[in-house]
Amino acid sequence: MSNIHPSENSYVMDPESAMEMARLLDLDIIVNKQMGALFPADIDLGRVHDVLDIACGPGGWAMEVAFEHPDKHVVGIDISRAMLEYATAQAKVQDLQNVEFRFMDATSKLQFPEASFDLINARFIVGFMWKEAWPELIKECMRILRPGGIVRFTDTDRGFSPTNSAALEKFNIFASKAFVRTGRSFCEEENANHFGLTPMLGALLAEAGCENIREIPHMLNYSAGEPAHFALAHNCEVGIALLAPFFKKTGVASQEEHEQLYQQMLREIRRDDFRGIWYFMSAYGEKPL
Numbered sequence: 159m160s161n162i163h164p165s166e167n168s169y170v171m172d173p174e175s176a177m178e179m180a181r182l183l184d185l186d187i188i189v190n191k192q193m194g195a196l197f198p199a200d201i202d203l204g205r206v207h208d209v210l211d212i213a214c215g216p217g218g219w220a221m222e223v224a225f226e227h228p229d230k231h232v233v234g235i236d237i238s239r240a241m242l243e244y245a246t247a248q249a250k251v252q253d254l255q256n257v258e259f260r261f262m263d264a265t266s267k268l269q270f271p272e273a274s275f276d277l278i279n280a281r282f283i284v285g286f287m288w289k290e291a292w293p294e295l296i297k298e299c300m301r302i303l304r305p306g307g308i309v310r311f312t313d314t315d316r317g318f319s320p321t322n323s324a325a326l327e328k329f330n331i332f333a334s335k336a337f338v339r340t341g342r343s344f345c346e347e348e349n350a351n352h353f354g355l356t357p358m359l360g361a362l363l364a365e366a367g368c369e370n371i372r373e374i375p376h377m378l379n380y381s382a383g384e385p386a387h388f389a390l391a392h393n394c395e396v397g398i399a400l401l402a403p404f405f406k407k408t409g410v411a412s413q414e415e416h417e418q419l420y421q422q423m424l425r426e427i428r429r430d431d432f433r434g435i436w437y438f439m440s441a442y443g444e445k446p447l
């Protein structure tokens with residue numbers, strides 16, 4: 159498997175940014191709560207021992223699994239040195255001896271032997287995957303899964319949208335444009351306001367030979383007054399601020415345009431009548447026995 163764009167860091171944000179790490183730590187708590195369980199409800203957890211979390215960030219999900227399931231061994235991989243360092247330190251503080259974190263690029267060959275894992279999890283990786291990298295990564299997952307093992311992708315087509323904030327939706331159009339221009343989107347229409355990824359996940363798993371594929375939708379209502387409002391609105395504010403260099407680099411918005419729209423977005427998402435629901439989806443399946 160070759161790198162598609164080997165000379166570039168493919169993540170849409172600086173993976174070493176402290177702000178991004180803090181954003182991911184907050185988001186992990188909100189998303190875990192919304193998803194309700196660490197693993198899909200219909201799998202036989204007794205058959206799961208070795209777990210891999212691809213692009214684990216600061217390690218929230220991986221550490222939660224290690225804590226809740228001392229019988230399982232968890233490996234988290236990421237390319238952010240800062241996040242891996244944080245995750246390793248946290249695991250030590252919590253005395254979690256069944257979790258480890260390693261530097262690894264998920265757009266290259268995964269440095270694990272065949273049949274190493276019973277379950278592979280990858281959540282919100284759309285921000286660094288090129289379209290062509292998806293089938294390659296899923297093929298790699300199938301190689302390192304044991305027969306009967308499970309691979310699950312949870313991802314989204316938009317940043318915390320749809321909403322009634324005109325500015326936030328404009329930012330989403332910038333994102334879909336930038337994703338088309340950098341070969342990340344499955345929908346070639348720049349003004350589509352989504353990445354076209356979630357409809358593809360089941361098909362990509364099937365193409366790689368996965369069986370018994372299930373697709374589970376998730377929704378997070380973060381309208382004003384809802385329990386998730388403050389945390390997700392704040393997450394959105396940080397995330398969009400960090401995307402400014404990516405928007406500038408891809409020619410979808412200048413710094414000045416970004417700043418102006420950003421102020422409008424702050425006003426809109428802090429209004430009492432703000433409405434916003436974020437949809438994302440899990441697709442998972444099994445490697446044939």
Ligand SMILES: C[S@@+](CC[C@H](N)C(=O)[O-])C[C@H]1O[C@@H](n2cnc3c(N)ncnc32)[C@H](O)[C@@H]1O
Binds near residue numbers: 281285
């Ligand atoms: C949106 S975060 C998701 C973090 C975590 N999975 C979660 O759900 O909270 C994306 C993560 O991908 C990592 N990343 C970026 N490019 C990567 C690559 N090529 N290989 C592995 N991880 C990468 C980033 O450092 C970041 O931690």
